[in-house]
Amino acid sequence: MIRTSHRSFSSNRTIFLSALVLVTLTASILSFIESGERFLHTTSWETKIRASAQIRRPNGISVLVTGAAGFIGTHVSIALKTRGDGVVGVDNFDNYYALSLKETRRALLDFHGVFIVDGDINDRRLLAILFDTVAFTHVMHLAAQVGVQYAVDNPYAYVHSNIASLVTLLERCKAADPQPAVVWASSGSVYGVNINNKVPFSESDRVDRPVSIYASTKRTGEEITLTYNRFYGLSITGLRFFTVYGPWGRPDMAYFSFIRNILEGKPITVYRAKNHTDMARDFIYIDDVVKGCVASLDTSGRSVGSGRSKNGSAPYRIFNLGNASPVTVPMLVSILEENLRMKATTNVVDMNGNGDDLFAQANISLAEKELGYKPTTDLETGLKEFVKWYLWYYGKPFDQNRNV
Numbered sequence: 001m002i003r004t005s006h007r008s009f010s011s012n013r014t015i016f017l018s019a020l021v022l023v024t025l026t027a028s029i030l031s032f033i034e035s036g037e038r039f040l041h042t043t044s045w046e047t048k049i050r051a052s053a054q055i056r057r058p059n060g061i062s063v064l065v066t067g068a069a070g071f072i073g074t075h076v077s078i079a080l081k082t083r084g085d086g087v088v089g090v091d092n093f094d095n096y097y098a099l100s101l102k103e104t105r106r107a108l109l110d111f112h113g114v115f116i117v118d119g120d121i122n123d124r125r126l127l128a129i130l131f132d133t134v135a136f137t138h139v140m141h142l143a144a145q146v147g148v149q150y151a152v153d154n155p156y157a158y159v160h161s162n163i164a165s166l167v168t169l170l171e172r173c174k175a176a177d178p179q180p181a182v183v184w185a186s187s188g189s190v191y192g193v194n195i196n197n198k199v200p201f202s203e204s205d206r207v208d209r210p211v212s213i214y215a216s217t218k219r220t221g222e223e224i225t226l227t228y229n230r231f232y233g234l235s236i237t238g239l240r241f242f243t244v245y246g247p248w249g250r251p252d253m254a255y256f257s258f259i260r261n262i263l264e265g266k267p268i269t270v271y272r273a274k275n276h277t278d279m280a281r282d283f284i285y286i287d288d289v290v291k292g293c294v295a296s297l298d299t300s301g302r303s304v305g306s307g308r309s310k311n312g313s314a315p316y317r318i319f320n321l322g323n324a325s326p327v328t329v330p331m332l333v334s335i336l337e338e339n340l341r342m343k344a345t346t347n348v349v350d351m352n353g354n355g356d357d358l359f360a361q362a363n364i365s366l367a368e369k370e371l372g373y374k375p376t377t378d379l380e381t382g383l384k385e386f387v388k389w390y391l392w393y394y395g396k397p398f399d400q401n402r403n404v
């Protein structure tokens, strides 16, 4: 959805990035000043929020996007704003990965007229002020502590971000009148080690054997949101994202860290299952995921409660958002090598039971039927776009003569 033609990659990169840096700097200085006064919610802060939340199309929606400076959050916010919806972002700008990338995404959002509130959604007062300032029709909840392996050493981060913050947000949505509809990021990792012994994975499969703290907090989130649907009438749509990749992506993910190491001539580590089976993922390109998110918002139905009471029942839905075509990690590496015309130095390591799922493949027929979801970007095409963005963003000289 964020289009930058190849020509502009080379010629206007410096101009575009310098403009972004300037906007970032201004936005950061302003947000620093305002963040200090955040709780006085100065009129300029409120004015920015109201302007950002303004709906500019007939039957438009007004969406609070949590995690708006994140990878999927940035793309979804821009897609909604571009079509005329009201969008306000909130992000705690944590340093799980490079803050500079989040700040540049903030500038990109600013460029598109999306204001991001710098704050933590576990902050009840901040949420109260936000919901008093804007009557959100929808919440796109993408803020989360992500990463499968990071959970091994940092379990509390997942409880704070994926459980405590979720409940704080749902409590605020429950109290709103009218209540917004909620679309939120679950995860394909809830399927665990393929306990169903069937592929592809379907939403009706058993998901009571998650293999990481990360996956178990996402599974718990599905149970918690069901409670807020059944008792308080919130419309809930959970999206089980598979392995999402693309421009402005997450540096902690394999596809991103591999390209960085290959370009820097450093080795990459390729995990393999104990019986020497290659790991495989259902890689899904960001533009396809954005379409799934927007379609979920558009078909969310209404919440039917207010406070502790509700009038009727609201929709509770879960969808797989994947590509339905798994690719092995070694294949991912060879596609990157082909795009970069460089060979990777690969260390193959047998999995250490770090909570990584061996295999993932989404059955997307339910999303196709209910959301009209139809992924169109295969991994080769998507990675080509990602490599172009990466070289443009990090200003890497791309030597066409490099041997593979």
Ligand SMILES: O=C(O)[C@H]1O[C@H](OP(=O)(O)OP(=O)(O)OC[C@H]2O[C@@H](n3ccc(=O)[nH]c3=O)[C@H](O)[C@@H]2O)[C@H](O)[C@@H](O)[C@@H]1O
Pocket: 146, 147, 148, 186, 187, 188, 189, 190, 241, 242, 243, 244, 252, 253, 254, 255, 257, 268, 269, 270, 271, 272, 279, 280, 281, 329, 356, 357, 358, 360
């Ligand atoms: O499907 C999902 O729900 C999850 O997808 C990704 O998790 P993952 O698929 O494990 O993505 P990566 O961390 O990029 O790993 C992709 C594959 O590469 C492998 N890998 C990762 C890193 C590495 O250095 N080497 C390596 O072989 C992993 O074992 C995995 O098989 C995201 O990181 C999660 O936030 C998301 O929830």
